[in-house]
Amino acid sequence: MKRLTTGFAVIAVAALLTTTAQAGNVTPDVIFGSGNPNGGWTISQSNGVEVGLRGKQRFGPVLPNSGGVYQATPGISSGTAATWNYEFSANVDWDGTSGLTLADVQVMLEIDVDPSAGVSFLGPFDVFSAWTDNAVGTNATGNGGGVIDNANLNLYNVVQNSQNLGWAPIAFDPYADGIYDFRLTVLDANGGTLAQTTAQVVVTPEPSSVVLLGIGMVGLVGFGMRRRKQNQAAA
Template sequence: MQLKRTLPLAAALATMALASTSAMALASYGDVAAPGVYFGTGNVNGNWTMDTDSGVEVALRAKNRQTLQTIDGSSGTYMAELGACLTCSGAPKAMWSYEFSVNSGSLSGVTYLLGIDHDPSAGVSYSWVDPAAHWADNAIAAAPFNGFQNSQNVLFASTPGGPFDVNMAGLYSVTLQAWNNTSMLASTTMNVQVGAVPEPETYALMFAGLGVLGFVARRRARKQA
């Protein structure tokens, strides 16, 4: 797995996090974050992929930027549309945004890492940032929640690792982690399938085609022999 070093310290901590074998709470899908969404009017709670552990809550979700509706994440995978949003005002925007929420409760000294995957295949190529420092427009929650949230589009220049290719279909991941010194307190990862998922029939045709090509190649090899 490739780690792009947008933040040296963040990348080092992320490497430790991904290699960690410590027991973590299982992620919940399509869940409601506490104390609720507070990064702007019109944003409803729910559809979060989240982990609550060690008194810390970390949550992620995807939103359809054109309709401004959250995408259903109850299956563990968010299905997003391909391409750019043609009806969105302002800077160019992809059809989907990622949103994050953290809640450290009464704990102090908690730091966070957010990783964006740019690899459209089943593999991952994360670029890591500290979300508390990377975005200046985070919405901050008052005590005792000590949390912050934001919504970011994958075409924004501030996207870790750079803006996405909005016409590149594939499976992408976003990871959010909470740390206390060198100990990971909580971690959650959401998967976003951008564009249509190939039907089983498509795979069958593809493999059949490969089989025909292999047969032709063997016949040619025999003739040349």
Template sequence: MLRSFTMGVTLLFAGTIVPATVQAGPVNGTGLVTPEVIFGSGNANGAFTGVNANNVELGLRGKLRYNNSGLPENTFNYDGDRTYTFSPASSNAPSNRSAFNFEWSINSNVSGIGTRNLTDLTYLLQVDLDPGSGTSFQSFDPINTLFADHALGNNSTANGAGVSDLFLYSAIVGNYNVAQNSWNLGFSTLFPGIADPQAEGLYTINLSAALNGDVLASTSIDIVYGVTPVPVPAALPLLAGGLGLLGFVAQRRRQRQH
């Protein structure tokens, strides 16, 4: 079931007042981003949590980066809502890398109508570096920066065919409306604040896009690593000893809604 968490913010877009929401559930109802997964090679589309609103499409997902052979897989372990679950027993990552990557996709003009490109909007990516019950976000705009190795494209770019140029990035990003990347919590230049990229727990990642300070679209995911929430049958009494982990996840979800 798709769920929207209203943030209590309204915005003006194309003459219409639209509520700003955090969207959970498969982007476009299918989990497929537009036009495709354009970074690297061998990366499958699908299993993205996201939103398509106000002509902006945002997608986030978790993916197994290091399997037992130390190789990447198109394994997402997606619950169809907002959560991706990975087990240390199913991975063999280097000591300075997380077993999973998180992948993001931004399309600033998903309809292809008009000329709005990536740099016409501002973005906020929030990456939780605290695996515990709290959150410690490292926040930044991944698009409006001088240097980046994002895959760039438009609404007709084929799978794996994105353009990437670290040093010419700021000169070319304004020519495109699609940007994507795949990042690991062990990337020290991006996430210097993380103590241990292999720490087990729950990581929350948020992504939003805004025009002139008004939020157009926002989405959020949880990545569970080595900790699996255990559902409790509704008919059973709520025993404190059995609800520690369930309360852990519920607390994090309440924090996102306020």
């Protein structure tokens, strides 16, 4: 998994993305990196094409997902990589009805580079133009069984990869809180949309820390109320 090296325009978008896609497993499985779990994907299926996005703890589990919104923690995993990855999957013949291969379509990804509630997309760009290490396969490919073969896309109908904002040439602070949107689209030969899904990663402190802070604040308020009652009783 290498850094994104191709230059793309940044497109300003006024509103946050929303998604009505379902959550679940991608077809056929997670084919990049043996042992990576399936599940937690924000998936859309139409025209015989399945697209999925998710957030995942780097070297760890899938991030908590609520309606296509994933919660990650700030910080560095190693090198310049954030603690979390964004992952994409496109299967252009997931149910055997489209007859398409990866050579028949464009798989386009847009990446939000604005950590605020606003959205500024890097892209859209073709994932095969951006990266040379995508895992490709077919509906028969097992977990971790994808291969790197950009030269023979007519042989495959599945492409997946796991990437990190810390590898992209953008102004990204892995230690800062942020909200990052992603949009994955598969286009036909005429530029028409076959399938599209969106997901969002919200980078905030560790959820347990937030809960503990909340409990602590409640405790302080309760303590203050008890002190006031004691003082009133003593007066």
